[in-house]
Amino acid sequence: NAGVTQTPKFRILKIGQSMTLQCTQDMNHNYMYWYRQDPGMGLKLIYYSVGAGITDKGEVPNGYNVSRSTTEDFPLRLELAAPSQTSVYFCASINPQGEAFFGQGTRLTVV
């Protein structure tokens, strides 16, 4: 049972570089989400998707982009990385009962 898989687990970026955080789920959930968790803080919603081809902004979308070409995959793109994007990023999918399944997270440092 893979659940939600995120890659990479760790990454160091230089200011201005770009990268894509990968997220895939094998539970056929329509709803998928990207959160960031800053040190000692709760989770903030970046983007979410209610199904293939449909995405929408969350609380903190600036500096990020997403796409949802398939039900399984929901990659998060960082363009022009900034130190303020240093965080732990979590991808999650939600079943029809509202229960969330999280990936292991990607720890990103921008230097």
Next chain:
Amino acid sequence: GNSVTQMEGPVTLSEEAFLTINCTYTATGYPSLFWYVQYPGEGLQLLLKATKADDKGSNKGFEATYRKETTSFHLEKGSVQVSDSAVYFCALSDHEAAGNKLTFGGGTRVLVKP
């Protein structure tokens, strides 16, 4: 909008002590309520849930009751273990909102000492 407020940590306890983490919420409609747990270096895992008023969710010795009259969903455990050291998040799911989004509280770190 929806919001979840939970007590700030850290909460430090001795093994076998009683644990309570307070959680209150603001929501329109009738949300489902959840507790998630995050162990060091890991993602969040669902601990328990309740979908309607007066429901009690329970798992691994933890319990929480959905109290609509006080808009609360406090987490309790009668006898904690060192392995319960983690960050606990209260959350609500608004079925009427687009995307069935979860709203999280700020998290409460719990440290259980032997």
